[in-house]
Amino acid sequence: MVKLFRTPLAMAELAWCCYQDAASAEDLCSIAPSSYSGAKTAYPQLATALETMEQYSTAAWYTDRLSDSDRSTMLSSITSQCSEDSRMTIAVYGIPDKDCNAGLSSSGTVQSTSDYQSFLSQLTTAVGDRKVLYIVEPDAVGLLANDGCGGAAGYLDNLKVAVAALSANSNAELYVDVEYWLLADSTNAAAVATIINELSASGTLKGVTINTSNYRSNDECTTYCNNFQTAMGSSTMTCIIDTSRNYNGSPSSDWCNVKTAGIGKPPTSETGISNIDYFMWVKPPGESDGVCTDTSYSDESLTGVTAGTFYKEGFQALWDQGFFVSEKGMATISGSSSNSTSQTSTQTSTQTGTQTGTPSATQTTGSTDTVAPADTGSSQLTTAPAATPSPTPTAPPTATTSTTSSTSSCKIKKRLRKL
Template identity: 65%
Template sequence: MVNILGSGVAVTAMASLALSMTSFNVVHAEELCSILPSTYEAAKTEYPDLAAAIKTVEEYSIATWFTDRLSAADRTKMLDDITTKCAEDTRMTIVVYGIPDKDCNAGLSTDGSVKSTADYKSFLKELTDAVGERKVLYVVEPDAVGLLAEEGGCGKTAGYLDNLKVAVEALSANANAELYVDVGYWTLEYEAQRSTVVTVMTELSSAGTLKGITINTSNYRSNKQMSELCTNFQTDMGKKGMNCIVDTSRNYNEPKTTDWCNVLEAGIGHPPTSETNITNLDYFMWIKRPGESDGTCTVGSVTVEYIAF
């Protein structure tokens, strides 16, 4: 198996982090809290030349993924770790990724224990019971709305909308929870897809309280472009109070193509913060774990076969 840390992607990304620290007015988003990916420690040992860069990455909040792809025991430990580590006055950052038949198009992430709405409700209850009334920011179901917005997309037949309503209702029962539904970014580029996103978000708003959407998850688009797309969404939605979060984990360099898989020129973007200095962007976040592989890629990207860390 090929480790992403052994490829040019990680070297470029980690090196770019040092550049970003000198280029940005960095503000630690101390109100955001998460736990470190367990694979980082092994990566520092295996690749000592990148240890300093990885340690720098570890100083910032990297969203914690609560997914049915983890065993029940691992999920329990993860929730115990994050609720223990994060102080009461911080806001935990958790990605919820367990909708039944997730990734219904590519089928690369469909494995997991959640097979039905009943399973999903139990999965969500694990999370909400552990979090209680604590302050938390939820990124809700990456890819789901994108697969609903595609013409002829599989999200509709997979029942994503009804299950997203289940998630929104369960997660927003905590008055201290901030919910941002992931919509990709490409869904906001064209009017037809954007209209579907607006319809979905309107329906989800009836199930519970939403703060906004996350865009650019695991992708490379610039903050400027994301702010413009967010404005388009807000205009169509008619709710300027519904803002956006941008995943900056790999968008330091302006993308030259629409490729999404282990792009060689990628670099780690602005560190997580609520001080974005862009009115309609509530946070910059690292939702994708910096340095994490996308798996096996095609021509034009580095070929890797395993998520390294």
């Protein structure tokens, strides 16, 4: 492998690649979900696909549902294994009285603002002044907007605490999680803008994260980002799209282990859309939304397993119907190769940032919230506006392993690091 770099042509390609990477793309870095390690052992036929997934950065979840010791281990792993010039990707999920609507995800070590300050201090001390991207408190804005239970639960004041603490690092980029349906109309978008303006007075925000644990297409989410900027009256703040399961868009209002879902475009800062800073995998692809078997689910949902744990059939469907098979020609898990034959994607391979047409009623009225890491258990989250279906359960992801996942546009550079 080293001989690849001995010819003048190879050296020129390396120099150009690394110049391009330094000039434009962020090198996103995280540690792989622990569920992948166990799945490769339990299901050897998934190993190639899972190893491909591990080459990209899936957000690490820093949550009070992990013990203090486990959080320390996670932080030690990500800070020691991600290079200084990379940008670590971390979802912060520990606000007091999480999931105040359903109460199924409210347990954890953080019970008060004082606890929350200590929880955040552990994180910021470990990160220091390193480059980091924070996704701030999935579900919180959805439970705060429109006089939701987050108001009485003190979410606004605690979000201000988080923004102040996390943005004290000038190399940190903060994106507050916002449910997509809150940006589907001007009234709800205005409520979001009010909250974001209040939070931005406490520290520096880059923007919002859209589509966490959901299936909405990049085109649809770009429209929601446009709506957000319109409500803000400025294009200064921008957006992240969770592409972990959105390759085929969301053809229905179902949210639980949707059969037609596919793994979306890999994490990158080179989105090709002016107001979308990153595509990211926030939800670890393959981790279940829960058991979707009662009469409230349609036949468009796979059965599933306990929320947040690895689901073999779900991962196989996501892989076979997603980006790597459809656009990269990789083999399906069943062994055949495909060039966009396993599923007709509702997304174009090159995003233009222009929405063609208005999202359908089914697309804009559903409410799906975060499924967080597995150790945290299942939880039914935000209740959307009256006419909307119930939201997706939030189960924080499984604890992450020490395997480093790094996303860069410079493949030769990545190969060099492994030598």
